[in-house]
Amino acid sequence: MTSDSFSIGIDFGGTNLRLAAYTPAAGFLETIQMPTRLQAGRDAVxxxxxxxxxxxxxxxSSKLALKGIAIGSPGPIELPEGRLRNLPNLPGFDGLELRAAVEQSVGTPVVVENDANVAALAECVAGKGKTLGIDTLCFLTLGTGVGGGIIFHGKIWDGLNGMAGEVGHINIWPDGVACGCGARGCLEPLASATGVRRRAKEMIAAGKSPALAALEKSNPEFTPRDVAGLASAGDRDAQTIFDEVGLALGRGLAALVNTLNLPLYVVGGGLSSSWNLFSPALFGxxxxxxxxxxxxxxxxSDAARGTAAKTYVTLTELGPEAGLLGACILPFTVARNGA
Amino acid sequence: MTSDSFSIGIDFGGTNLRLAAYTPAAGFLETIQMPTRLQAGRDAVxxxxxxxxxxxxxxxSSKLALKGIAIGSPGPIELPEGRLRNLPNLPGFDGLELRAAVEQSVGTPVVVENDANVAALAECVAGKGKTLGIDTLCFLTLGTGVGGGIIFHGKIWDGLNGMAGEVGHINIWPDGVACGCGARGCLEPLASATGVRRRAKEMIAAGKSPALAALEKSNPEFTPRDVAGLASAGDRDAQTIFDEVGLALGRGLAALVNTLNLPLYVVGGGLSSSWNLFSPALFGxxxxxxxxxxxxxxxxSDAARGTAAKTYVTLTELGPEAGLLGACILPFTVARNGA
Structure with a gap:
């Protein structure tokens, strides 16, 4: 990385659109944030x-050489074309040729990546990967849904057409909760913010969870953080919800650990703030x-393990800026790493 | 690859020990086969x-330059050290420093790899990968157990310490059949030769499967191939067993496809001879x-798929020599690809 050049990163979210100019030496030079005007349509966005x-x-660009421009977008996106496909949270964007549209408008090459993949890259270069000196990891992001990204030796693994890292659709319970993907029992509806709310509402409806019922009564729009508050205060029903999140994550992670044998798995996203509540069940x-x-x-112990190799499963070190940071870092890394 | 040099590959199996001298141009120059003298102990082997x-x-070695020597061994093996760990089918071999022992004896460097990984390499270089022009794949081998290997751009993915590709331990039914690994409901006891026999015996014991019962009566040591014979002849109970194999494989493959997005997944091993019986349920x-x-x-159709990218899931093109061939090919490929 050279400090003579800068990149522009874009975090294209369903709520906010954030941009930054960045150099490896200085970090963010400037950030811009605006609402994503979904109602105004894709051309406006x-x-x-x-x-x-x-x-x-x-x-x-008068002071520094442009290293590149990268956009982190919700998936599914076909890569390297940067074509959006049926985004559940962005209706009306199916088929949008995001890369081509932006390139045509700004007149310079642009890279489009999955938002979880760029967050994984940030975790590798500037988060837990940097801290532990490990450049190969899988990042799981627990938000409205469950996303993921895989980094091999500092490079995003895009796979065949940009769909790699869809860890939210590992099956956990064959006949479980319906998932937006069309199947049942995927990790996503179990270990997401949506899943925590759904489970809390189920328990309230069953009529045996007074603390959760009181929470909903006082705040019908209660969040996973509110449920975590009850769990931390000792409510067993609320803790059960996080035990179930941990169990689902542990089962999904087992599939990843057994098939990929990576040195590092990092859990991020909004729900990861409840790491202390769900991680015991996860590790179990x-x-x-x-x-x-x-x-x-x-x-x-080293003797009991019988090998020097360690598999780390940890909480993210980065906050909500991981996606924006990863988009800024992407132009400074090597070319696309796909099948 | 150059035809001026040769390799030696070893397929270290629980029943047979096979060796070959090989050149890329000529293939096997000579093969040696002998029984694996497990009773005589590890030093004898x-x-x-x-x-x-x-x-x-x-x-x-007087006529050709030695490119290298590689051993394909049952796992788990720690790599790159080539240290055997608790092999279920090779009692008494735990802790054997296979690579060091062979290097010391023959006085030249040796590479040790997991047997499923070298078979995956053979499939890439000389099997379906070659046929389809694809150098990135996951190979699943259905034998006594279920093994696997992942190849990225022509290189075996060993992972952190050689345990990558343990696809037999992806969870299929959380509370399912006990697996040798200590968990329940893994792919291995469902989609292996062992699993087919166990399921047939369960159905016989339940007393409602006359054709299977007759098979066991005539041949108590019946094989999956015998069960396949009944299924092919129209016995519904026998066909149900292969439907269940396909369902388990399809679910395991879904986890791999969703997380890795590879262009090619190849199914091999002895049980893959029943591909026509289990593949419909697999794809479903x-x-x-x-x-x-x-x-x-x-x-x-291209229009319905909406993208040019295709994910192939197919039967192996190689026979039982895949492991030996892969060990021979390994010295001609690039260095180890681990985390």
Whole structure:
């Protein structure tokens, strides 16, 4: 990385559109945030994005060389084309050629990536990966849904057409809760903010969870953080919800650990703020389901483990800016790593 | 690859020990097969292996340059050290430093790899990968157990310490059949030769499967191939067993397709001879559980798929020599690809 050049990163979210100019040495030089005008339609959103890019280009391209522009977008997106496909939270965007549209408007090449993939890259370069000196990891992001990204030796693994890392659709309970993907019992509806709310409402409807019922009565729009508050205060029903989140995550992680044998798995996203509530059940299930993890468990003594290798499963070090940071970092990393 | 040099590959199996001298241009120059003398102990087995290597070295190293020696061994093995760990089918081999023992005896560097990983490499270089022009794949081998190997761009993915590709321990039914790994409901006891026999015996014990009962009566040591014979002849109970194998495989493959988005998944091993019996259920479950597969399904028209990318899930092109061939090929590929 050279400090003579800068990048522009864009975090294209369903609520906010954020842009930043960045250098590896200085970090964010400037950030821009605006609401994502979904109601105004896709052309308006693309126009807003391009206006932001032009503003940053005008400001910095006379002083620094442009290393590249990268957009982190919700998936599914086909890569490297940067074509949006049936985004559940962005109706009306199916088929949008995001990369081509932005390139045409700003007149310079643009890279489009999955938002969880760029957050994974940030975690690798500037988060837990950097802290532990590990450049290969899987990042799981627990938000409205469950996303993921895989980094091999500092490079995003896009797979065949950009769909790699869809860890939210690992099956946990074959006949479980319906998932937006069309199947049942995926990780996503179990270990997401949506899942925590759904489970709380189920328990309230069953009439045996007075603290949760009181929460809903006082605040019908209660959040997973409110449920976590009850759990932390000792409510068993609320704690059960997080035990179930941990169990689902542990089972999904076991599939990843057994098949990929990566040195590092990082859990981020909004729901990861409840790490202390769900991680005991996570590790219990992971140890049960993965002999690969048991053989490399960092909690074991070196003698009991019998190998120097350790598999780390940890909480993210980065906050909500991971996605924006990852988009800024992407132009400074090597080219696309796909099948 | 150059035809001026040769490799020696060893397929270290629980029943047979096979060695070959190989060149990329000519293929196998010579093969040696002997029983694996498990009863005689690990030192005897290593001595047999080294005697075979020396014989091939004596024969070919005056004419050709030695590219390298590689051993494919049952797992779990710690890599790159080549240290055997608790092999279920090789009692008494736990802790054996296989690589060091062979290197010391033959006086030349040796590479040790997981047997499913070298079979995956063979499938990539000389099997379906070659046929389809694809160098990135996951290979599943259905034998006594279920093994796997992942190849990224022509290189085996070993992971952190050689445990990558343990696809047999993806969870299929959380409370299912006990697996040798200590968990329940793994793919291995469902989609292996062992699993087919167990399921047939369960159905016989339930007393409602006359054809299976007659098979056991005539041949108590009946094999999955015998069960396949009944299924092919129209017995519904026998067909149900293969439907269940396909369902388990489809669910395991869905986890792989959703997380890795590879272009190619190849099914091999002895039980894969029943591909026609289990693949319909496999594809049914895979389509249900993986929107990534649905988006890239080669059976769909280009218009319906909406993208040029295709995910292939197919039967192996190689026979039982895949493991030996892969061990021979390994020295001609690039260095180890781990975390």
């Amino acid at each position: 693309v126009a807003d994005m391009c206006a932001g890019i032009r503003k940053l280009l005008d400001r910095y 299930e992971l140890r049960y389901r993965s002999y690969v993890f048991r053989m490399t468990d960092p909690e074991k | 290593v001595a047999d292996m080294c005697a075979g290597i020396r014989k091939l070295l004596d024969r070919y 479950e895979l389509r249900y559980r993986s929107y990534v597969f649905r988006m890239t399904d080669p059976e769909k």
